[in-house]
Amino acid sequence: MKNICLYFQIHHPFSFQTFRFFDIGEHKSYYDDLRIEREIQEVSTNYYIPTNNFLLKLIHQSKGQLKLSFYISGTALDQFLAYSPKLINSFRQLADTGMVEFAGGTDSHSIASLAENNDEFVDQIYLNKERILQNFGQNPKVFVNSDLLFINQIATSVGKAGYSAIFTNGAKKMLQWRSPNYLYFSEVQKRLKILFRNEVVSNELSRLLGDTDTIGKPDSIKQILNYLYAIKPEEPLVNIYLNYNSLGGYGMDNKHRFFRKFVSKIISAPSVCLSLPSEILERYMPVAEIGTEVPVCWKKGFHSSYYPGNNLQKEAIKHLFKLREKVKSIENQNLKIDWQYLQTSDHFHLMDENHPDYATTESNSGIYKSKYEAFINYMNILEDFRQRLKSEKRKVKSEKTIQKPIHFNQVKRKPVI
Amino acid sequence: MFGWEFPPHISGGLGTACFGIVKGLASDKNVDVTFVVPKTHGNEHSANNIQLLSADHVSVGSQYHAEWNPTGVSILEVNSKLIPYETPESYMEKYQVSGKIKTETVREGQKIPFSGGYGPNLFSEIYNYAVVAKTIATENQFQLIHAHDWLTFPAGIAAKQISGKPLIVHVHSTDFDRSGGSVNPDIFAIEKQGFEVADHIITVSNRIKNRLIEQYHIPSHKITTVYNAIDPEINDNHAIKNRKQKHKIVTFLGRITIQKGPEYFVNVARMVIHRMKNVHFVMAGNGELRDHILELCAQYGITDKFHFTGFLNNGEVTRMLRQSDLFIMPSVSEPFGIVPLEAMQYNVPVIISLQSGVSELIRNVIKTDFWDVHAMADAVHGILMNKTLVTSMITEGKQEVSRLSWNRSANQIRQVYLKTLFNLAS
Numbered sequence: 001m002k003n004i005c006l007y008f009q010i011h012h013p014f015s016f017q018t019f020r021f022f023d024i025g026e027h028k029s030y031y032d033d034l035r036i037e038r039e040i041q042e043v044s045t046n047y048y049i050p051t052n053n054f055l056l057k058l059i060h061q062s063k064g065q066l067k068l069s070f071y072i073s074g075t076a077l078d079q080f081l082a083y084s085p086k087l088i089n090s091f092r093q094l095a096d097t098g099m100v101e102f103a104g105g106t107d108s109h110s111i112a113s114l115a116e117n118n119d120e121f122v123d124q125i126y127l128n129k130e131r132i133l134q135n136f137g138q139n140p141k142v143f144v145n146s147d148l149l150f151i152n153q154i155a156t157s158v159g160k161a162g163y164s165a166i167f168t169n170g171a172k173k174m175l176q177w178r179s180p181n182y183l184y185f186s187e188v189q190k191r192l193k194i195l196f197r198n199e200v201v202s203n204e205l206s207r208l209l210g211d212t213d214t215i216g217k218p219d220s221i222k223q224i225l226n227y228l229y230a231i232k233p234e235e236p237l238v239n240i241y242l243n244y245n246s247l248g249g250y251g252m253d254n255k256h257r258f259f260r261k262f263v264s265k266i267i268s269a270p271s272v273c274l275s276l277p278s279e280i281l282e283r284y285m286p287v288a289e290i291g292t293e294v295p296v297c298w299k300k301g302f303h304s305s306y307y308p309g310n311n312l313q314k315e316a317i318k319h320l321f322k323l324r325e326k327v328k329s330i331e332n333q334n335l336k337i338d339w340q341y342l343q344t345s346d347h348f349h350l351m352d353e354n355h356p357d358y359a360t361t362e363s364n365s366g367i368y369k370s371k372y373e374a375f376i377n378y379m380n381i382l383e384d385f386r387q388r389l390k391s392e393k394r395k396v397k398s399e400k401t402i403q404k405p406i407h408f409n410q411v412k413r414k415p416v417i
Numbered sequence: 418m419f420g421w422e423f424p425p426h427i428s429g430g431l432g433t434a435c436f437g438i439v440k441g442l443a444s445d446k447n448v449d450v451t452f453v454v455p456k457t458h459g460n461e462h463s464a465n466n467i468q469l470l471s472a473d474h475v476s477v478g479s480q481y482h483a484e485w486n487p488t489g490v491s492i493l494e495v496n497s498k499l500i501p502y503e504t505p506e507s508y509m510e511k512y513q514v515s516g517k518i519k520t521e522t523v524r525e526g527q528k529i530p531f532s533g534g535y536g537p538n539l540f541s542e543i544y545n546y547a548v549v550a551k552t553i554a555t556e557n558q559f560q561l562i563h564a565h566d567w568l569t570f571p572a573g574i575a576a577k578q579i580s581g582k583p584l585i586v587h588v589h590s591t592d593f594d595r596s597g598g599s600v601n602p603d604i605f606a607i608e609k610q611g612f613e614v615a616d617h618i619i620t621v622s623n624r625i626k627n628r629l630i631e632q633y634h635i636p637s638h639k640i641t642t643v644y645n646a647i648d649p650e651i652n653d654n655h656a657i658k659n660r661k662q663k664h665k666i667v668t669f670l671g672r673i674t675i676q677k678g679p680e681y682f683v684n685v686a687r688m689v690i691h692r693m694k695n696v697h698f699v700m701a702g703n704g705e706l707r708d709h710i711l712e713l714c715a716q717y718g719i720t721d722k723f724h725f726t727g728f729l730n731n732g733e734v735t736r737m738l739r740q741s742d743l744f745i746m747p748s749v750s751e752p753f754g755i756v757p758l759e760a761m762q763y764n765v766p767v768i769i770s771l772q773s774g775v776s777e778l779i780r781n782v783i784k785t786d787f788w789d790v791h792a793m794a795d796a797v798h799g800i801l802m803n804k805t806l807v808t809s810m811i812t813e814g815k816q817e818v819s820r821l822s823w824n825r826s827a828n829q830i831r832q833v834y835l836k837t838l839f840n841l842a843s
Contacts, residue, residue, distance in 0.1 A: 020791055020795040310809070311805050312805060369784045369785075370780065370781075372783050372806060375799070376796060376798075379799060380795070
């Protein structure tokens with residue numbers, strides 16, 4: 001039996017607006033709220049809600065045969081909650097079918113896994129677990145790191161945080177001669193299983209879905225099935241990981257028709273089925289251990305310099321995580337939320353012009369003319385955040401010191417009365 | 418090749434560019450260059466422009482450049498008072514007083530369309546130069562004429578008419594850039610005529626190319642963009658400077674004219690000075706807006722941290738750049754702009770306006786719109802505050818600049834030559 005797992009990723013960052021150094025200490029918002037609102041409403045009406053409804057119908061029709069899993073980043077969930085609550089409900093409906101699983105991640109699609117100290121990373125993992133439980137009533141089994149980034153040290157932290165499996169990209173660099181279509185376990189954390197995204201099939205499927213001209217033709221379904229049939233019969237597992245927006249947008253009806261046909265072909269085939277990652281984990285034993293010290297992630301034309309990044313990125317990350325202790329020591333919720341959003345990996349991708357996100361991501365294009373401007377903008381925001389932290393701490397201290405004399409006076413007065 | 422200045426006697430980027438191009442071309446054994454210059458600035462006082470018509474063609478190549486002895490380049494000198502970046506008005510001011518304005522080129526003077534009271538002498542100079550060009554064209558052997566900027570266009574056209582050889586004009590700037598929009602119709606006419614007569618046009622950036630297409634209605638297939646370059650700096654041991662000085666220095670370098678955007682520099686200075694200590698702004702260069710800028714500084718109350726150096730010569734420019742922590746070129750309209758490249762060579766981070774040709778070529782600088790003083794001030798603050806940013810910009814910028822060379826530009830120019838000759842032959 002060959003198991004096919006379908007994963008869909010949804011992530012939207014809180015992108016920054018232009019933040020000059022004049023704005024430091026002026027209580028200006030960090031985020032480009034208007035644009036974020038517009039984008040979320042656009043994707044939710046033209047992409048996610050119709051596709052969710054389509055999948056819901058398909059799940060009911062397929063009578064328990066169609067199974068999918070989602071990775072939704074915490075920042076995306078926050079944005080849906082604020083600008084399109086309907087969408088959250090729609091995802092809940094999917095979760096209620098029992099055929100949809102939600103994977104966990106870092107709560108804000110964070111780069112915390114790159115910090116020197118893994119405390120923040122572990123915190124982030126627990127935060128996200130809680131949130132998935134709250135929103136969808138599920139305890140996530142599989143961990144999906146931001147951009148599917150993986151190195152051995154990440155495996156250690158993820159295992160400690162209680163996950164039994166991590167999902168990453170089946171890059172040749174890491175697998176070498178091995179096939180991505182088996183279950184592995186980590187060489188540093190024996191309990192932690194590793195699932196690999198099948199690059200060939202995933203890329204081909206997303207290419208077909210992106211090509212709105214040919215998607216309606218019967219050939220395209222044959223093409224993708226041929227890729228699946230080409231996989232050796234003894235290999236038990238094919239992980240297909242896509243961006244969820246590839247099922248929506250322009251030519252959506254054709255895409256849905258294509259997807260329906262694709263699913264029905266798989267269901268009707270004798271030795272193939274769709275499975276949930278948690279079922280895979282129960283059903284199969286890992287075949288071998290695997291690990292890497294060279295970062296692996298999911299990006300076209302991946303270059304090892306994306307992680308840990310160029311000097312600018314390293315500097316920004318270093319300065320960001322210096323503030324962790326201070327953030328821990330305060331209670332102010334606004335600051336805590338900003339602390340989350342500041343960690344989102346997208347901000348750092350903009351500090352590298354060679355990074356594919358730099359030019360391709362539509363929502364980011366045109367904000368910065370070079371990586372240097374992205375860096376300056378980020379550092380300005382970070383400086384503002386640092387000053388707010390400082391004044392918050394001072395406030396907390398002064399509140400404590402004010403309380404004391406009042407108490408003292410009261411004590412003193414009592415005998416007089 | 419017709420130019421108007423040649424190092425070391427230069428007053429702007431043009432001389433550097435001509436020098437680089439000639440040097441690059443000379444390194445190719447298949448190209449022989451005859452470079453025609455008007456009399457240089459320094460010798461002008463004794464010059465008498467009457468002799469223009471019978472100008473002796475003196476080869477002065479070895480005299481100018483002891484360290485550089487090219488084969489295949491000869492430099493011809495023509496007595497003339499021409500200097501670049503001169504407006505007819507300023508030309509009048511300077512030379513009318515000296516009383517040497519009467520020329521005997523009445524015959525040529527009649528060609529000037531607007532000869533009445535509006536700086537006729539600059540124009541007669543240009544046409545005198547053209548007359549000499551005719552003589553040169555008849556007396557020398559060549560295949561191709563290459564003229565740099567509008568002052569030499571009539572000369573190039575004249576040489577083309579006499580010899581029938583193809584003319585290539587090289588556009589380093591247009592009057593739209595120099596005047597900041599108030600275009601002199603006479604200059605415009607000369608430029609347009611030059612562009613139309615030319616067999617091919619070389620522009621220093623796509624910005625200028627588009628300007629030619631839009632404002633002068635020149636078909637785009639006739640234009641090729643060849644970016645300027647910079648000489649690799651050999652004796653630069655100043656690695657990452659041992660700048661121990663407490664004060665940070667932000668530099669503006671160039672003529673203080675509308676084109677260079679000095680006002681935006683002052684506005685940036687005001688914003689930064691009011692929020693940061695230990696920053697000093699230096700405006701190096703001279704120009705007609707200097708007094709205005711000085712007044713502006715006084716008005717903003719930043720004169721204690723805003724300094725003027727006056728005109729700097731080559732060595733002083735180098736020293737100034739080396740001392741700087743940041744170089745800004747806020748030009749309103751800069752056809753190319755070589756100075757940022759020099760600054761990058763000297764390990765200085767650079768901010769340039771998007772309205773400059775050089776911004777098409779380089780990546781490791783911060784680019785803003787010239788009017789966006791907020792963005793510029795923010796970049797200044799960011800660079801002065803963050804060491805990692807500076808080292809990243811410097812090292813990557815230097816690498817980038819080291820890949821440029823005049824030989825590459827000259828090679829592209831040679832391609833244009835070959836194409837033009839080929840087109841004519843076929």
